Amino acid sequence: xxLETGRWYPVAxxxxxxxxxxxxxxxxxxxxxxWRDGGGGVNIWEDRCPHRGVRLSLGAIIGDELRCAYxxxxxxxxxxxxxxxxAQPDRKPAAAIRAVVWPVAEADGLIxxxxxxxxxxxxxxxxEVLRAIPVxxxxxxxxxxxxxxxxxxxxxxxxxxxxxxxxxxxxxxxPRAADTALEALRRKLEAAPx
Amino acid sequence: xxxxxxxxxxxxxxxxxxxxxGETLETTLLEVPLAIDRKGPDITAVRxxxxxxxxALRYGFVWVxxxxxxxxxxxxxxxxxxxxxxxxxxxxxxxxxxxxxIENFLDLGHLGYVHAGYLGAEPDTAVPPYEVRxxxxxxxIATGCKVYQxxxxxxxxxxxxxxxxxxxxxxxxxxxxxxxxVDPARDxxxxxxxxxxxxxxSRAHMLVLFLEESTDAAELRWFQQxxxxxxxxxxxxxxxxxxxxxxxxxxxILADKSxxxxxxxxxxxxxxxGTIGVPDALPDPVLV
Numbered sequence: 001x002x003l004e005t006g007r008w009y010p011v012a013x014x015x016x017x018x019x020x021x022x023x024x025x026x027x028x029x030x031x032x033x034x035w036r037d038g039g040g041g042v043n044i045w046e047d048r049c050p051h052r053g054v055r056l057s058l059g060a061i062i063g064d065e066l067r068c069a070y071x072x073x074x075x076x077x078x079x080x081x082x083x084x085x086x087a088q089p090d091r092k093p094a095a096a097i098r099a100v101v102w103p104v105a106e107a108d109g110l111i112x113x114x115x116x117x118x119x120x121x122x123x124x125x126x127x128e129v130l131r132a133i134p135v136x137x138x139x140x141x142x143x144x145x146x147x148x149x150x151x152x153x154x155x156x157x158x159x160x161x162x163x164x165x166x167x168x169x170x171x172x173x174x175p176r177a178a179d180t181a182l183e184a185l186r187r188k189l190e191a192a193p194x
Numbered sequence: 195x196x197x198x199x200x201x202x203x204x205x206x207x208x209x210x211x212x213x214x215x216g217e218t219l220e221t222t223l224l225e226v227p228l229a230i231d232r233k234g235p236d237i238t239a240v241r242x243x244x245x246x247x248x249x250a251l252r253y254g255f256v257w258v259x260x261x262x263x264x265x266x267x268x269x270x271x272x273x274x275x276x277x278x279x280x281x282x283x284x285x286x287x288x289x290x291x292x293x294x295x296i297e298n299f300l301d302l303g304h305l306g307y308v309h310a311g312y313l314g315a316e317p318d319t320a321v322p323p324y325e326v327r328x329x330x331x332x333x334x335i336a337t338g339c340k341v342y343q344x345x346x347x348x349x350x351x352x353x354x355x356x357x358x359x360x361x362x363x364x365x366x367x368x369x370x371x372x373x374x375x376v377d378p379a380r381d382x383x384x385x386x387x388x389x390x391x392x393x394x395x396s397r398a399h400m401l402v403l404f405l406e407e408s409t410d411a412a413e414l415r416w417f418q419q420x421x422x423x424x425x426x427x428x429x430x431x432x433x434x435x436x437x438x439x440x441x442x443x444x445x446x447i448l449a450d451k452s453x454x455x456x457x458x459x460x461x462x463x464x465x466x467x468g469t470i471g472v473p474d475a476l477p478d479p480v481l482v
Binding site for chain 1: 301302304319321428445
């Protein structure tokens with residue numbers, strides 16, 4: 001499925017982002033690198049260094065910067081602007097050199113992004129964040145099946161035509177029961193013909 | 195569609211010493227499956243589909259040309275020079291297009307990070323200006339490259355500033371002349387031959403010709419393999435897997451002068467296989 005402009009999609013759990021870790025995921029066909037800076041701010045960037053195309057998720061977080069693994073260019077939290085190039089330490093990097101930055105919202109224990117998303121992400125309410133469940137089926141084809149699970153508030157992260165990830169919170173089920181129910185659902189969905 | 199410039203070129207497809215009598219080595223060149231056999235001293239490469247090919251044994255490698263050879267196999271004068279320890283550095287499968295592997299070999303800015311403690315180190319990461327020129331017979335040469343290296347070879351025990359000269363001789367053949375701590379008059383030399391398996395898969399074959407006072411074969415081979423295996427995960431995480439050679443697709447800096455010249459040369463050749471961004475308006479190269 002293609003992404004709808006204006007809409008928020010979940011792409012990570014807040015707890016996927018301990019300081020120093022770069023979480024790698026995909027939304028639609030876009031590869032993303034998600035990380036938290038030293039002050040707690042979340043960044044969602046295209047997972048590709050503008051210099052030579054290496055995935056930024058291979059890099060390292062130092063303070064409020066991500067350093068690419070290939071040439072250690074420093075990219076600033078927030079703007080994605082390149083602040084320092086070790087190969088030419090005395091020159092200020094050109095303003096055009098920056099990571100491609102995606103919108104960010106953090107709500108109800110999930111991290112959200114989208115293409116020009118409007119307003120706030122959907123409200124899930126209080127509850128424990130579920131383990132993300134990857135499913136080998138497109139988001140469109142499984143959306144209806146999700147309503148069959150009471151006690152859970154579920155949302156989908158589309159990942160291309162035949163893959164998506166179920167995310168959400170447990171409202172009234174225990175996280176363990178929710179996990180068991182979602183795994184059973186995943187097996188059922190993947191057993192059905194495409 | 196495979197560009198003539200690759201189809202009519204010689205490519206390394208195996209190391210001769212790896213072939214054992216009675217065993218067939220299967221490999222792929224430009225999407226064409228090959229089988230290579232050794233019977234006594236004789237090594238034979240054939241296409242699995244039975245079509246003819248050109249083959250040669252040289253420098254410890256099996257070479258194949260699928261089309262009509264447009265050039266001789268590259269000349270390596272250091273191979274017959276006395277006093278050199280000459281080893282193949284191993285053959286590594288890499289899930290990326292061949293031109294990306296060549297460009298990585300030319301890259302000076304990554305040495306202090308990807309090869310930290312060996313070929314570079316913080317804080318000596320600045321890449322001083324160097325010269326790049328076209329070679330008269332095609333290809334490029336980069337001269338005057340200088341890198342501070344903590345351990346530039348198995349022979350080096352102290353760090354020093356190493357002088358480098360790079361040449362790109364063919365679209366997928368490159369070499370490096372590297373000053374060494376033993377004899378200032380002669381360089382260590384490393385050749386890299388990239389076998390294009392298909393547009394996004396390669397095999398990297400290395401030939402290392404170092405001064406023998408300084409090292410032995412096992413140590414040299416270990417060192418080159420260590421260095422290449424530091425590059426492999428970087429190469430396999432480059433997106434797209436094919437090398438963007440059109441304008442504005444990736445952002446180079448001054449330190450990338452040789453990479454820029456390499457991309458420009460490939461663009462002049464109109465090389466489409468393993469690259470992206472060659473404008474459709476360019477005259478079509480002859481394709482097979």
